[in-house]
């Protein structure tokens with residue numbers, strides 16, 4: 001009897017995917033050979049004529065009959081997909097048991113948007129999306145993006161893209177490098193080129209006050225301009241039609257949350273944190289000399305933020 005109910009539910013989801021019409025979905029399909037629930041696989045695809053790869057984590061209780069959300073997590077500059085998997089803890093069941101996680105690998109460990117990098121990672125992201133949606137049963141209303149440093153900067157490029165901003169439901173960049181090709185650089189007024197395809201983009205950013213790589217105050221770097229982080233987040237609030245005033249709430253002794261428009265745009269500011277992924281336990285960032293663990297886990301806040309935003 002239970003088996004019949006499961007079969008009927010799966011049949012319904014296959015029927016729905018059949019009726020999806022425009023593109024093939026993975027609903028009702030078994031996992032590809034060699035892939036298992038709760039584990040990570042390395043996938044190779046061709047994008048813009050080049051061989052590219054990404055890691056994909058299949059959530060522990062995945063069944064091809066139930067559509068699951070998916071998180072894209074972009075590594076920092078000169079780091080790898082594997083480094084990001086260890087850093088973001090999004091495959092740790094303590095933070096995420098429900099969503100797929102994809103870790104795209106940048107060419108030469110770099111992303112589009114970094115000065116002088118001309119790779120089309122927007123196209124790469126669209127190609128990965130098509131690939132995962134054809135293999136797995138993905139809930140297309142719950143596709144989310146996060147990343148660290150240059151990978152966070154690339155999240156912002158996705159959020160500013162006319163098309164991909166309409167595919168991703170929310171963005172959560174950490175210690176982001178949001179380069180703007182504008183000199184001389186005035187970090188408090190520089191305008192980020194940004195053309196999202198909708199006006200209600202949920203955006204949660206994290207940044208440290210002692211970030212000696214991507215300064216909270218912004219400034220010139222690699223012959224381009226980094227905005228001050230408060231200015232950058234206010235641009236998002238204004239773009240989303242939320243005004244520029246925030247509600248400031250304490251998060252910990254050294255950290256506050258600036259919330260705009262009821263919290264759909266937020267900046268988590270930790271005044272003593274370096275260029276890190278905030279975590280109360282040691283990670284590759286906060287264990288470096290002069291760094292220290294944070295008083296909160298960004299991974300928890302990111303998952304909660306994502307779970308509360310769907311398309």
Ligand SMILES: *[C@@H]1O[C@H](CO)[C@@H](O)[C@H](O)[C@H]1NC(C)=O
Nearest residue numbers: 042043044053054055081082
């Ligand atoms: C995934 O496969 C690609 C292409 O073969 C390779 O370059 C990359 O190092 C692999 N990644 C991992 C984490 O094994």
Ligand SMILES: *[C@@H]1O[C@H](CO)[C@@H](O)[C@H](O)[C@H]1NC(C)=O
Nearest residue numbers: 048112118119120121122123
């Ligand atoms: C990436 O490719 C898409 C279409 O395939 C194109 O519209 C876009 O302009 C390209 N972006 C860059 C930065 O080259």
Ligand SMILES: *[C@@H]1O[C@H](CO)[C@@H](O)[C@H](O)[C@H]1NC(C)=O
Nearest residue numbers: 114115116117221222223224
């Ligand atoms: C980018 O390329 C230009 C022209 O080749 C060069 O002048 C500039 O120094 C490069 N910038 C960086 C950060 O490498």
Ligand SMILES: *[C@@H]1O[C@H](CO)[C@@H](O)[C@H](O)[C@H]1NC(C)=O
Nearest residue numbers: 230233234246247248258267
């Ligand atoms: C939030 O508001 C407070 C009080 O007006 C202000 O001091 C702070 O700079 C604002 N933060 C941002 C990111 O705009």
Ligand SMILES: *[C@@H]1O[C@H](CO)[C@@H](O)[C@H](O)[C@H]1NC(C)=O
Nearest residue numbers: 210211212272274289290291
């Ligand atoms: C700020 O970070 C640097 C390393 O990037 C470290 O040397 C310094 O001690 C830190 N300052 C504080 C006040 O934590």
Ligand SMILES: *[C@@H]1O[C@H](CO)[C@@H](O)[C@H](O)[C@H]1NC(C)=O
Nearest residue numbers: 089094279280281295296297
């Ligand atoms: C942060 O996450 C770690 C696991 O990565 C956990 O041990 C710790 O209790 C969490 N801290 C808080 C304050 O929730």
